[in-house]
Amino acid sequence: MDLDLFQHLATGFGAALSLKNIGFALLGCLLGTLVGVLPGIGPIPTIAMLLPISFGLEPLSALIMLAGIYYGAQYGGSTTSILVNMPGEASSIVTCIDGHQMAKQGRAGAALGVAALGSFFAGCFGTVFIAAFGLPLAIFALRFNSPEYFSLMILGLVTATVLAHGSVVKAIGMVLVGLMLGIVGTDVDTGLQRYTFGISAIWDGIDFLPLVIGMFGIVEIVRNLEQPAAQQIAVNTRIKGIWPTRKDFRDSWRPVLRGTALGSILGILPGGGALLSSFASYTVEKKIAKNPSRFGKGAIEGVAGPESANNAASQTSFIPLLTLGFPSNAIMALMMGAMIIHGIEPGSAVMTKRPDLFWGMIASMWIGNLMLLVINLPLIGIWVRLLSVPYRLLYPAILLFCLIGVYSTNTTAAQLVLTAAFAVFGYVMFRLGCEPAPLVLGFILGPLMEENLRRSLVLARGDWMIFIERPISATLLLLTVIVLGLIIFPQLRRKREETFQE
């Protein structure tokens, strides 16, 4: 870190703190929070929709607004996960596991508060991280090629089994079923159809939204309705305070730090960086906890860590784009489009040619995170009170919002039929003691793993050694073996303890 950094940041804040740019940051954050809370309408369609309107703006204002939508949606996404067990996007699936349990115990406020504060801290740290180490990190990220991705996905899938708090065997089964569901659609390598049975709606694969809304949100509604009327409430109405307690803070500051560190690093990797970071954080917290059995039953560490991780990752995922012009995910590709349209060639030249823009963007992220905290903290009171609405009025509304979200991403009714099918499947699996989170992770990571494996082998002309000869890939595989050991052995130990108790 050099002294110039402070000068650069001063330039940045100078540019970002103009009244107009603050206004656009606020607009972006508000919109992001809104689309994050509404299931189905994610940041990608929102940014795509606003892109042509942003042509008329100054480049910095436009980018500040569009970026605000992205990280604002990350904040908003955790809200529905905690309140109604409805992950708005992949990275908030992990938040559902313990966040919604906390809400059911009347601690929605604590969960939301810790999520917001953790995200704020992570966002601020992520921003500084970009400012200080952007370029070298981006160059490191370029060393992740097809073989490294395969190894990373293997590591991710192995850790996915830790997400279940029940049987590990069933969790592995669910990961495998998720991998199978991820295969459905057109094979990238040959262009052949796999498991599509001539149904055009799944020609390009099963959409994420019907699967997640069906298996999480709808199953949750059905489960609640099965309860006797007196207990038919989304969450316990005896709300134990709106704010996190001192104990909550004591329990969550370390997970926030660890989550932020994990998220900051994984966020720079293209592909599933934010997703991987949130469940890597969950895995770490569960593994180092004194009493891992609390996880899945409302452990605050299971909210604090992953929420910080995914928000840190959403900040650092800007690094490859801002410093080298490499978009790391679909949203960054859109941001890159926005830059090009505004006459800015994304890449390292932005830093030298348009320092006001580069540093202004970074400063605006910090400002945006502060705004989001200011927007979200007062909202917690409203959200928590919303939960005291009788469930008979609440669930039709949740159902309606979900279905509109599913329909409007692709405007085909077939997606709704798919949602119904996953709801039935999810319900059956719930009854059989199988949890959906590992399945969803398998579903997302599986196609990436298969593609990168096949691609790597073509590149290496069939030589499997390519995964061991490359140092990053070899390190990741070694980590996988260690994680595998950690998963298997505590399990055996616990089994023995249980037998003793009997």
Added chain:
Amino acid sequence: MKCFNIRWAATRILALLLLAGFGVPTHAQEYPSKDIRIVIGFAAGTGVDVIARFFANKLQPLAGKPVIVENKVGAIGNIGAEAVARARPDGYTMLIAPGNSTMASNPHLFKKLPFDPAKDFAPVSPLLRLAFTFGVAPSSPIKSMQELVAHLKAKGDKASYGVSGPFQTVSGHLFKTVTETKATAVRYRSTPDIHRDLLAGLLDYMIADAPYTLAPAKEGRLRLLAVATAERSSVAPDLPGMREAGVPGFDLSSWFGAWLPANTPPEIVAKVNKWYGTILSQEDSKAFIKSIGAEPFPGSPEVLRAHTVSETAKWGKLIRDAGLPQQ
């Protein structure tokens, strides 16, 4: 019985009221009298989506009505095209699509296409042309197309190139046929992934769209050797065309157009064509089109029809020669 009648009457009245507000029959003179939908067969945030939203935004003031983009994703654009082919021919449902793909290639890639490119649509206007480019890693010693061909001949099937999507697959095959080289195609989901493996030395070259490649080329993270059209392109005037680069018989580009359902009244088609003509001649549109690495392609409905026919024949031959499987 009485009860039934009342309900019947009530529904009738309700229906009439609603129809009065929303179901106005179309007359060409009054067009447009309600929102216009532009359907695209690709997801929000993709290149096609950005282009369609740009035109939607530009059409709005000309039409005086909201113009909404609707994504009907799937089967390389077929699902969106099918929706427009089946829509009422009243000018309120329009398709914007990469014509080289949806209209010219898909008939050869799918055994059963859910629409007929020639019969189900009324061509409205060609919109723009996108160039594709050949690139190698900046660290590579290869500086020209001739050197690339020589390198590939020497390396035989040990050489690799990255492709994503049918356009690049077909152009890769054509390139191998024309230059008599044997590089192995490696398929990817997106162009940045190809670029990363190219920089890591895992690939020998890549073929990718100018909207993506121009920026990294200026930054020195990609060395472009030629555009994939026969002649130079205004998109990248300092790059040689394929003929000049020494690879004659190679001329491929991607182009976009707008279509309405067949049997749309010709006055409506003419009106929309005029709107597109106006948009394509505006300075800020030209700037936008240039910024995304494309060039304007204005023209009459007839130009689009004729272009579609000739391109369909050309892509049909290429796809058969490349031996791509039919779905």
Added chain:
Amino acid sequence: MLRVKSPQDLGAALVFIAFGLAGACFAKDLALGSGFRIGPGYFPTVLSWMIVGIGVILAVRSVAIDGPGIGDVRLRPLLFIVGTILLFAALIQTAGLVIASLALTVTAAYARREVNLAEALLLGAGLTVFVVAAFVYGLSQPLPLWWDR
């Protein structure tokens, strides 16, 4: 004599085995490929048999280790909620958002035993106004308001 000690595990075992076998069966026509170029059938086939394996482990476990039962299944909520989704799917493109939202609120109310039709209609009207304002006008989502499109 085998006795099922964990009905949950046995049920899961049956689902996994059926899923795996179906997967393997439908992957039959896809090429397995070679070590150089893994075919499109390799992953599905391997995964399918792994899922069958998990199913077998669970089946063995279900007769060896005690586990929880399936629990009280009440079909009414599931059937009505799933039915509501399908009804909404049928209505949204044919009758439009307004009618589909109203119908959704009313049929969803029947997922509970104690139905208050007046309340459901009132809620439906309120929600419909809200979603039309928020999604159609606020976020300009491409949703058909009525059947005329």
